[in-house]
Amino acid sequence: MKAAEIYRNTAAHVNRFIWSRRMQRVKMAALGQHTNDGWIARIMIYFLLSVLAYLYLQPLFYIVSTMFKNLNDLLDPTVKWIPRTIDLENLRTAWLGLNYPEAFMNTITIALACSVIQVFICAMTGYALAKLPFPGKGIVTFLIMLTFLVPPQIIIIPLYVVYSKLGLLNTPLVFIIPAFLGQGIRSALFIIIFRQFFKTQPATLEEAAKLDGASSGRLFFKIMLPLARSACLVVFLFSFIWYWNMYYEPSMFLQNDYLPLSISLNRLDEVLTGLPKGYVDAVLGSNPVSEAPKMAAAFLIIFPPLLVYVFLQRWFVEGIERTGLVE
Amino acid sequence: MKITRQRHKGFLRYQLQQYGVGYLFILPWAIGFCMLIAIPLGWSLFMSFNKVVPSQGGFKYNFIGLQNFKDAFVKDNVFPIQLIEYVQEMLIMIPVIVIFSLLVSLLLNQSFPGRFLFRAVFFLPVIFATGQVLTELFSQNAGKIPFLDQYDLEPVIRSYVGQEFAKPILSVLNKTIIVLWYSGVQILIYIAGYQTIPKSVYEAIRIDGASPWDSFWKITLPAMVPFISLNALYTIVDLFTFPLNPVLEHVKNNMFKPDTGYGYATALAWIYFAIIFVLLALVLWMFNRSTKRRGDGR
Numbered sequence: 001m002k003a004a005e006i007y008r009n010t011a012a013h014v015n016r017f018i019w020s021r022r023m024q025r026v027k028m029a030a031l032g033q034h035t036n037d038g039w040i041a042r043i044m045i046y047f048l049l050s051v052l053a054y055l056y057l058q059p060l061f062y063i064v065s066t067m068f069k070n071l072n073d074l075l076d077p078t079v080k081w082i083p084r085t086i087d088l089e090n091l092r093t094a095w096l097g098l099n100y101p102e103a104f105m106n107t108i109t110i111a112l113a114c115s116v117i118q119v120f121i122c123a124m125t126g127y128a129l130a131k132l133p134f135p136g137k138g139i140v141t142f143l144i145m146l147t148f149l150v151p152p153q154i155i156i157i158p159l160y161v162v163y164s165k166l167g168l169l170n171t172p173l174v175f176i177i178p179a180f181l182g183q184g185i186r187s188a189l190f191i192i193i194f195r196q197f198f199k200t201q202p203a204t205l206e207e208a209a210k211l212d213g214a215s216s217g218r219l220f221f222k223i224m225l226p227l228a229r230s231a232c233l234v235v236f237l238f239s240f241i242w243y244w245n246m247y248y249e250p251s252m253f254l255q256n257d258y259l260p261l262s263i264s265l266n267r268l269d270e271v272l273t274g275l276p277k278g279y280v281d282a283v284l285g286s287n288p289v290s291e292a293p294k295m296a297a298a299f300l301i302i303f304p305p306l307l308v309y310v311f312l313q314r315w316f317v318e319g320i321e322r323t324g325l326v327e
Numbered sequence: 328m329k330i331t332r333q334r335h336k337g338f339l340r341y342q343l344q345q346y347g348v349g350y351l352f353i354l355p356w357a358i359g360f361c362m363l364i365a366i367p368l369g370w371s372l373f374m375s376f377n378k379v380v381p382s383q384g385g386f387k388y389n390f391i392g393l394q395n396f397k398d399a400f401v402k403d404n405v406f407p408i409q410l411i412e413y414v415q416e417m418l419i420m421i422p423v424i425v426i427f428s429l430l431v432s433l434l435l436n437q438s439f440p441g442r443f444l445f446r447a448v449f450f451l452p453v454i455f456a457t458g459q460v461l462t463e464l465f466s467q468n469a470g471k472i473p474f475l476d477q478y479d480l481e482p483v484i485r486s487y488v489g490q491e492f493a494k495p496i497l498s499v500l501n502k503t504i505i506v507l508w509y510s511g512v513q514i515l516i517y518i519a520g521y522q523t524i525p526k527s528v529y530e531a532i533r534i535d536g537a538s539p540w541d542s543f544w545k546i547t548l549p550a551m552v553p554f555i556s557l558n559a560l561y562t563i564v565d566l567f568t569f570p571l572n573p574v575l576e577h578v579k580n581n582m583f584k585p586d587t588g589y590g591y592a593t594a595l596a597w598i599y600f601a602i603i604f605v606l607l608a609l610v611l612w613m614f615n616r617s618t619k620r621r622g623d624g625r
Contacts, residue, residue: 045434052431053448055507059464060451125356133342134349144356147364149607151567153575154596157374157582157589158367181359191356216348241454247462248568265463298460305454313447 063302066295067091074292087292094296097271098264107244107260108304110172114179115239118190119232121182126194127224131206132216141195148188156252163253174253175243185242185249190235197231198224233315241305261301268297371593379590386589395594406595409573414602417566419499420506424562425555428510432517433547452511461508509565513558520554521547556614560607567603574599 061081066074070087094100128134129141160169168174178184182191201224209219225232247262254260259267272290309316350357375395377388399406435446484500485493499506524546532542568575578599582592 042439045437045439049434049445052507053445055503056448056451059508062464121355124352128349128352132345132349132352134346137349140353140357143360147360149564149604150364150368151596151600151603153568153578154371154593154600155364155367157593158370159363162362162367178359178363180355181363182356183359183363216352220352238453245460265460294463298463302454302460309451309454313450314443316450 063295063299066292067299069292071292090292090296091300093272093293094268094300097268097293098261098297098300099259100261100300103259103261103264104304106172106258107262110175110260111240111243113172114175114184114243115236117176117179118184118187118239119236121180121184122187122190122235123194123225123228123232124220125182126191126196127198127220129191129195130198131201131203131224144188144191147183148186148192152248156249160252168253170254170256170258172258175249185239185246190239193235194228194231197228201227230315233312237308237312237316240308244305265294265297265301268294372597374590375594375597377590379588381589388590391590395591396598398591399595399598406574406577409577410599410602413572413574416498417563417606419496420502420566421559421562423499424506424510424513425558427506428513428558429517429551429555431510432514432521433543435514436518436521449514450511452508453515461505509562512561512565516554516558516561517551520551524550552614552617556610559610559614563603563607563610 065081065083067090068086068088069083070085070089073083073085073087125144129137129144163169163174168177175184179187205223205227206219209223214222245262246260247266250260250263251266254263264271269290272293374388376390376392378391378395380387380389431449435442435449484497528546529542532546537545566572574595578592578595581595582589
């Protein structure tokens with residue numbers, strides 16, 4: 001009799017123990033040991049990120065879906081995302097309206113040339129600020145910060161006069177020469193990125209190179225610049241994309257012959273309707289007929305940088321982590 | 328004696344040479360700064376005190392003192408309103424962008440399968456958040472957040488917040504996509520920032536029995552303060568040159584009006600610049616104080 005009772009007690013104990021272990025395991029699985037390895041946390045993360053990712057991608061979807069709509073689909077409220085027929089006519093209109101091959105060449109000339117130059121010049125300046133001794137470094141750093149804050153709108157008119165005196169207007173040189181002089185698009189930011197990067201490099205490297213008799217120029221080009229590959233990539237990509245998308249400066253400096261894509265997009269309405277821009281805006285408002293070609297044009301514009309990004313994305317993210325954009 | 332002097336001379340020469348190298352490296356930047364920043368800045372400041380009339384082969388300047396600045400607030404019936412509205416909007420947008428990108432970067436910093444895919448999506452805005460494409464999207468109303476219309480939130484907000492505040496809040500909500508799209512670089516900066524916190528600190532605090540919640544408030548957030556301030560500054564500068572900015576549009580329109588001209592337009596731009604500068608100084612001062620109080624000189 002007693003033995004049976006002891007047995008029952010023990011069995012209950014063991015059962016309870018097993019049960020609590022099981023509960024704990026479920027709890028562990030659900031909530032996790034750290035923040036992020038339980039499945040509740042994981043589902044939350046995925047859910048939040050998916051919603052946000054949808055919001056991010058929505059305009060992109062909008063561009064692509066509108067691009068393929070013909071007029072009937074555009075005016076039909078029941079057609080929201082997927083057009084009934086895939087209409088490539090818009091793409092053709094946009095191609096012709098943007099004068100795509102020429103505008104593309106113009107844009108890519110400016111973007112490529114300027115961003116390559118900018119990588120070199122900003123690396124040089126950043127290196128000097130991080131590693132080379134010279135009096136007045138503090139002032140230079142302060143002035144660089146200041147240039148980051150000066151809005152282009154303040155100095156655009158004097159710049160316009162300067163460039164027109166030099167005869168640079170309506171040529172790509174109007175962007176290439178400033179890039180050479182370290183005043184390209186957001187160059188201050190890039191100089192600071194390079195400065196932070198070179199600061200993290202140990203001084204022993206330079207000392208060793210100097211002992212081996214390398215000149216400063218050689219030291220910079222043969223040792224420091226290759227070391228800064230990840231920073232170079234980040235700067236190049238940012239710079240390329242910002243030059244590609246730049247609108248304000250070209251709208252001032254490149255008005256006649258040398259049109260980049262962003263300006264052509266702005267003028268698409270005029271080209272398509274043959275009416276002056278102000279008239280189109282005032283009378284037609286947002287013109288539904290030109291909506292689809294415009295989106296096709298937008299797609300044509302963002303497609304090349306998108307392609308570049310897809311290929312360089314992996315290194316880009318790694319590079320950002322490694323550049324040590326640290327204060 | 329002679330030897331030491333010679334040595335001293337040699338050292339001096341060496342140092343000068345070193346300085347020379349440094350100056351050589353920043354020479355292009357220095358020339359660019361003088362030609363393309365300093366002179367135009369001084370010139371535009373000079374212009375803002377003048378009535379500038381384009382004449383043959385140049386400009387004619389009539390000095391009118393502070394008249395342009397006075398006109399901006401007294402005569403112009405568009406500029407002050409636009410300015411106040413835009414600053415109001417920015418004051419809401421900046422914290423929203425900074426906090427939003429902090430949260431997203433926190434999520435993206437967790438390790439989970441498929442992270443690189445999400446990261447790729449979230450850096451996408453860096454590619455075309457600038458420029459004409461976005462403007463075009465906005466003119467077609469594609470920049471709206473879909474929930475706002477679906478659930479008809481507008482009257483709800485209006486009745487709860489009050490007319491005065493509802494306007495900027497609604498305009499921010501209408502630009503939610505912009506908020507999202509303008510936080511790409513900020514997310515990048517935060518993620519780079521997380522890499523500066525050593526893993527061992529987290530391990531130590533976990534062994535001490537802190538929950539992840541604690542470790543966020545005690546470790547992550549304090550370490551991120553410099554990056555938050557960097558992002559706040561970047562956001563201000565970024566919004567400042569926003570493509571849809573009504574104030575800058577107004578400045579640009581005034582440039583080519585015959586009765587107002589360049590002088591007036593630059594005066595407007597300087598007023599705008601001054602306001603942003605004050606804002607930046609305020610943010611810098613605030614963050615400096617908060618880091619000093621914590622007692623580490625970052």
